[in-house]
Amino acid sequence: MANKAVTFKNYEGQKYEIKLRKPRKEVKAAGICYPPENVGIAKILVNPHQDEDDVQETIIHEISHAFFWGTSEDKITYFAKTLSQILKKLDNT
Numbered sequence: 001m002a003n004k005a006v007t008f009k010n011y012e013g014q015k016y017e018i019k020l021r022k023p024r025k026e027v028k029a030a031g032i033c034y035p036p037e038n039v040g041i042a043k044i045l046v047n048p049h050q051d052e053d054d055v056q057e058t059i060i061h062e063i064s065h066a067f068f069w070g071t072s073e074d075k076i077t078y079f080a081k082t083l084s085q086i087l088k089k090l091d092n093t
């Protein structure tokens with residue numbers, strides 16, 4: 001599962017590939033989304049070595065960057081956290 005890649009396109013048509021893989025050591029984040037200016041396929045990496053909820057939140061967070069590039073980190077973080085909590089609550093009822 002860790003090597004499985006999923007691709008998608010954002011609204012502008014930029015292609016992305018998302019993978020559950022730990023970002024390089026120097027990147028301390030739980031995930032990383034490379035800028036859409038990259039030629040070809042831009043990459044998103046999500047660290048799989050977190051608990052399930054955090055992995056889901058990180059996936060939402062990084063995909064949000066891909067769709068809303070330029071939106072502040074605070075907004076993306078708040079959105080990802082909120083959506084992740086809503087999905088979790090709906091799932092638990």
Ligand SMILES: [Zn+2]
Pocket residue numbers: 061065073076
């Ligand atoms: Zn971010």
